[in-house]
Structure formats: structure tokens, C-alpha cells
Amino acid sequence: MKRFLSICLALSFLFSTVASADEGMWLYNEAPKDKIKAKYGFELTQAWLDHVRLSSVRFNNGGSGSFVSADGLTFTNHHVGAGCVQQLSTEGHDYIKTGFYAKTQADEAKCPNLELNQLVGIEDVTDKVNAGVKAEMSAADAGQAQRAAMSQIEKDCSTSTGLRCDVVTFYSGQVYNLYKYKKYTDVRLVFAPEFDIAFFGGDPDNFTYPRYDLDITFFRVYEDGHPAHLDNYLRWSRTGVKNDELVFVSGHPGSTARMQTMAQLEFTRDVNYPSVLALLKRRIALLQDFSKQSEENARIAKEDIFGLQNSQKAITGYEAGLMDKSIWDPKAADEAKLRAAYKANPKNSSTPDPWDQIAQAEKLQHDIYLQLNYLERLRGFASGLPQIARILVRAAEEKPKPNGERMREYRDSGLPSLEQQLFSPAPVYKSLDTVLLADSLAQMQDALGKDNPDVQKILNGKNPAEAAKDIIAGTKLDDVAVRKQLYEGGEAAILASNDPLIVAMRAIEPDALALRKEFDDKIDSVVRLDGTLIAKARFAQSGFSQAPDATFTLRLSYGAVKGYKENGKEIPYFTTMGGAFEHAAEHNNEPPYKLAESWINAKSKLDLKTPLNFVSTADIIGGNSGSPTVNKQGEVVGIIFDGNIESLSANFAYSEVQSRAVSVDSRGIQEALRKIYGATALADELSGTKADAAKADK
Numbered sequence: 001m002k003r004f005l006s007i008c009l010a011l012s013f014l015f016s017t018v019a020s021a022d023e024g025m026w027l028y029n030e031a032p033k034d035k036i037k038a039k040y041g042f043e044l045t046q047a048w049l050d051h052v053r054l055s056s057v058r059f060n061n062g063g064s065g066s067f068v069s070a071d072g073l074t075f076t077n078h079h080v081g082a083g084c085v086q087q088l089s090t091e092g093h094d095y096i097k098t099g100f101y102a103k104t105q106a107d108e109a110k111c112p113n114l115e116l117n118q119l120v121g122i123e124d125v126t127d128k129v130n131a132g133v134k135a136e137m138s139a140a141d142a143g144q145a146q147r148a149a150m151s152q153i154e155k156d157c158s159t160s161t162g163l164r165c166d167v168v169t170f171y172s173g174q175v176y177n178l179y180k181y182k183k184y185t186d187v188r189l190v191f192a193p194e195f196d197i198a199f200f201g202g203d204p205d206n207f208t209y210p211r212y213d214l215d216i217t218f219f220r221v222y223e224d225g226h227p228a229h230l231d232n233y234l235r236w237s238r239t240g241v242k243n244d245e246l247v248f249v250s251g252h253p254g255s256t257a258r259m260q261t262m263a264q265l266e267f268t269r270d271v272n273y274p275s276v277l278a279l280l281k282r283r284i285a286l287l288q289d290f291s292k293q294s295e296e297n298a299r300i301a302k303e304d305i306f307g308l309q310n311s312q313k314a315i316t317g318y319e320a321g322l323m324d325k326s327i328w329d330p331k332a333a334d335e336a337k338l339r340a341a342y343k344a345n346p347k348n349s350s351t352p353d354p355w356d357q358i359a360q361a362e363k364l365q366h367d368i369y370l371q372l373n374y375l376e377r378l379r380g381f382a383s384g385l386p387q388i389a390r391i392l393v394r395a396a397e398e399k400p401k402p403n404g405e406r407m408r409e410y411r412d413s414g415l416p417s418l419e420q421q422l423f424s425p426a427p428v429y430k431s432l433d434t435v436l437l438a439d440s441l442a443q444m445q446d447a448l449g450k451d452n453p454d455v456q457k458i459l460n461g462k463n464p465a466e467a468a469k470d471i472i473a474g475t476k477l478d479d480v481a482v483r484k485q486l487y488e489g490g491e492a493a494i495l496a497s498n499d500p501l502i503v504a505m506r507a508i509e510p511d512a513l514a515l516r517k518e519f520d521d522k523i524d525s526v527v528r529l530d531g532t533l534i535a536k537a538r539f540a541q542s543g544f545s546q547a548p549d550a551t552f553t554l555r556l557s558y559g560a561v562k563g564y565k566e567n568g569k570e571i572p573y574f575t576t577m578g579g580a581f582e583h584a585a586e587h588n589n590e591p592p593y594k595l596a597e598s599w600i601n602a603k604s605k606l607d608l609k610t611p612l613n614f615v616s617t618a619d620i621i622g623g624n625s626g627s628p629t630v631n632k633q634g635e636v637v638g639i640i641f642d643g644n645i646e647s648l649s650a651n652f653a654y655s656e657v658q659s660r661a662v663s664v665d666s667r668g669i670q671e672a673l674r675k676i677y678g679a680t681a682l683a684d685e686l687s688g689t690k691a692d693a694a695k696a697d698k
Helices: 033-040 046-055 078-088 126-130 139-161 262-291 295-323 325-344 354-376 384-398 412-422 430-448 453-459 464-474 480-496 500-542 577-586 597-605 645-651 666-675 680-687 689-697
Strands: 056-059 063-067 073-076 116-124 164-170 175-184 186-192 217-223 246-251 555-560 564-566 569-571 574-576 611-616 628-630 636-643 661-665
Touching: 033 555, 046 056, 046 116, 046 246, 063 078, 063 246, 063 628, 073 636, 073 680, 078 186, 078 217, 078 295, 126 139, 126 175, 139 164, 139 175, 139 412, 139 500, 164 412, 175 217, 246 636, 262 295, 262 325, 262 354, 262 430, 295 325, 295 430, 295 645, 325 354, 325 500, 354 430, 354 500, 384 412, 384 430, 384 480, 384 500, 412 480, 430 453, 430 464, 453 464, 453 500, 464 500, 480 500, 574 577, 577 597, 577 611, 577 666, 611 666, 636 645, 636 666, 661 666, 666 680, 680 689
Parallel strands: none
Antiparallel strands: 056 063, 056 116, 063 073, 073 217, 116 175, 164 175, 186 217, 246 555, 246 628, 564 569, 574 611, 611 661, 628 636, 636 661
């Protein structure tokens, strides 16, 4: 990336979307040191950046976290850790409801399938990825050459280092970085509060502020059966934050679309979002009905319902951003200016317009959208067991191929993580899978038509409910030993299998593969190739003044602790523990505003003025959940768990006027651990008191 920086770094900006204020989810190898120093007078050092980077972790289930003690203690949100909490629960022992605390390390419970990634190295591999791309190549051939090069780079890296190695695409393919991760797969649950306080206010308060949530969970990473010793971890602030203080967020934002073309945004606004929102509405209603049938059904569906409702509200907010003319019109104007500048350059007079090429690719994506989603992306098979069957069938096809010719998810460097998920002993609930599969098959039948050959192959003359019941009842893929036998047996075992889910996946595989190839060759490769040309044009005008769109890779954001105005009312930057009790009383302590009994019982012991949540102008998006919020000393002052509703439009354009990142305050966490949960040992480990005592004893 460094060589591109020389283009025009001194130029300010051409477009209104160029980074201003506290905008940006920045790469650690291109941190905005000058911007931060100019605005806040603070100089980021390389030592500071390295320490915070090495103290940050990515949760493979879609969240962020951080190391917070030398003995492997790891910190994230309750809603990031809830999958493990639920998997460790059983009928009669619902840790989502009651919470969990391991008073000793011997009591810490191993999660079935969590993988945590620590970013230990970054390398620019742009030239290596593009080495096999020739000017005369089609977009499809260029895309295949790049994918093959990426897989080879990752394989060589993993073989030589033993690390997880991922080539990450930035700026649509203008820049490629190799990210090297140390993996932790022995992850054990230490502490989780009750759902009632972790998600206090429920869906009505989600993406709002003020908030009063203790959305935290603690894990510990182990190596060779012992707590991992960490040289880099974030120490706990003893003072918390104050108004206007500079803070940083180190996390893994999932995805943004700030640099996409108008054609891409139109597809998202007009096709994808409406379709996904309709799906989410239907699925939530289905699971709510399922939950009403028994207490056990409610337990096993609760986490799924929470995730779906969260997605529904988030996408509704994203969609509103694309409906907002104050966002849409400047983006359209910026694109028009950039296109005009591109066409005015004589070097581009004989080449196709990259914006037109991407628009054609988006038109094709519109045409194949339903089939691609229902067959290749398995929207028609919306439960865990069919996903397992797809992996088994496809792994048998892909693993015998040369590494560079495989689909990216089956490359050599990625197989260990895939196998960990495939062979996870996490519980499978066939009752839930049956309901989900029946509904998704019915939806696929409606979308593709009763006469669709793939629909007919799956239903085999039955209605969706009957087919789903027979398929899930007959499958043995809930048995990890069966999965291993099929996986290790390869193509012969898959072809010989009469498991109904394997049979179903084999039946749709030819059409699913054809759709995947069409997407890879005619959509993804075009966006990559022509997006690179657009990125070059942007850099020529404005230099690297914008952070790349989010890619679920480690980024650094920054901003000030600051309240805001809403409808003329001043919204303070922090809330208190006492405010949680007041908020509950305002709603008669009825769900979802029912405080956990542990809080009610401990009220008299609490300092009710203790800050519980606070907001800042740091630039975040989904995936940042669990990110540590740190001060200039690199100390934990909080943990990101949400943004307000105004922050959701940051998927497309950031504004610090009202957009706020919401954190749980480090002081509220300590107060709760000590006075509500009696988790003194955990609180001491965070504060360093335990370590200080150990040193004194020596």
C-alpha cells in the first residue's frame, strides 16, 4: 500500500464523502496519526499501536474482543458470547437466563466451537496477487488468477508459520494484505450475566440511547490445557472516561459500503434489503410461535430470535440510510464528478467505463438473485444440519482439486477452521431444524415455483412440512462421528451415502455450482477488476484520505466521549446504574424492562451514581460488538455493544452530529462484578489487584 500513498497524500479532498471529523475504520498499518495529532494533540506511537493490536481478538462467530489479563482472560459482549453460553446450557440449566460464573479456573467451561484470532502480522501482497493477471485477460480469468494466487500465498504462509493466514481485499482489489493470525481454539467461559441485564430493554431499546445494559462476557483462552500466558493485554482503567476525552475502538467491523458505486447501492436498496427484511420478519414470527409451544422450545430458540431481531433492526436502519436524500444525493454527485474526471483522462478513452461494467454485473445479479440465494447460499435450507450436509458434499468435490482451483472456503489454509466447526460437539436440536427447514422449503417453493426442477428434487412429491419432517428425522448428521466418517471418506463416501440431507445436497449441487460460477466469473470478478480502476481514479484525485470499507478485519477507530442533541433535548454522554432502576420502574419492571433479581437484591449495596453506559463519536458498524474502548494510555475504559439508530447510516456515510457508539463503562463493570455477582477474584484479575498481591507475596 505504501507505494500508492505517494500519489497525492498532500491533496485534501475532492468529494464530500472524503473522511472528515472522526470518520474512519483504519488499518493498523495505515493508522491516521496526522489526523489524530492535528485534532486531539495525541501522537500515536508504533509501540502503542502494536500493543493494542496484539491485545485485540476476533471471535469467529462475528464479533470482537480483547485480552484483559496476563492469564488469558478475554472480554467481549454477552451477545457475542451467547452462542457458547447457550451451547453449554441444558434443559434445567439455562445459563442464558441465570447467568454463569466460574469461581475457579477448574470451573471454567470449554466452548464447543469458538475460535479466537489474534492479528500478529500484516504484509502487503498486492504484487503477488496480481502477478498472474495479464492485460488481455477477461474479468473471469483475471479473477480466477487472483483467487489462485491468494490461496497459494495463504498456503505458503500457513505452512511456514503454523498461523492462520488470510489474504484480505481492500479498495475493491486495488490493495491486498496478508493477515497472519494466531488461533486460540480452547476457549472457556468464565462469566456471563443474566440475559435480562445483558439485553435490558430488549428489542425496543436496541439501537437506541440512553441505554442501561451490562452486555459483557468473559472467557479465558488456554494452550496445552493451561491458561495462555499473554505478554500483550489491556489493563483496566481505574478512572474511566470524562466528557470530550479522546478514546479509541479496536475491533473487527463486518462490512460497509461507503465506496460502492451507485449501481451497487441501488441493488442493495431495491433488491437485497427488501428481500432480507421480508425473510427476517417471517423467520422471527416462526420462531416466536415455536417458542410458545414449551419452555424448552423457548430456551433453544431464544438466541436465534435475538440474532434475527437484531439483524432486522440493523438492516431497517441501513435501508433508511439509502432512502435518505442527504446521503444519496451527495454520493450520486460525487460519483458523477469522479466519472467525469475519469473520462476526461485520454488514457481511459479506449477502455470500457468501469461504472457501466459494474452496473451490468449488478443487473445480472438481479436476474439470478432468487436462485443464487435459495440454492447456492442455502436460503431454502435454513437450519444447521443442511449447512453441514453442504460442507460435506462440497468438501468431497473441492479437496481433491489443486489448492488454487478450489473455492476459497475450501483452501488448505482455511480447512482447520472449517473442520473445527464441522466437528463441533455443539448440541443439535432436531425439533428446531425441522421447523426451520419446513418453512424455508415452503418459501423456496413460493419463490422458485412448484415446477422448478430443484424444488421437485427436494420435495419429491411431498409438501414442504412433510419433506422437512422426513429429512430431519432420517438424517444422522447430528452425530459428529458420522460427519467425520463422511468427510474422511471423501467422494466415494458421499456418493454411497443415503442420508436424506446428503441426497438433497447432491441433488441441487449441479445447479448450485453453476450459479456460483456465474457469480464468481461475471459479478464478483467484474466488481473486483473494475472496482480497482475506480479506486485508482479516486486515489489519483484525493490520495489515501479514506479508510477502506470494512472487511471483518482489525481496524482502529477514534473519537471523543460526547453527548448529542435529539429533538432539541440534550442527551448526556453517560448513564448510571441508578438510571437502570429508574428505567425499569418507568416500565413497571415488566419484560423486557425487568431487572435481574441479582440487581434488585443488591441495590442497597450499590453506588447508584456509578456510570454504566456511555457514548462516543468513534466510527463503528456491526462486527465491532465486543471491541474494547481504550484511552490514550491503552487502558480499557469500556466495551462497544451497540450504536444508536443514527449510527446505522454509517454503513454508507458517517456523521458525528448524532451518530454515536455505545459502550459499557469499565466502572459499571467493576461495580457489578464486586457488589452484585460476588465475582471478586475476576474483578481483582481485571484491576491488577490479584497480580499486585502475588508480586507482594514474592
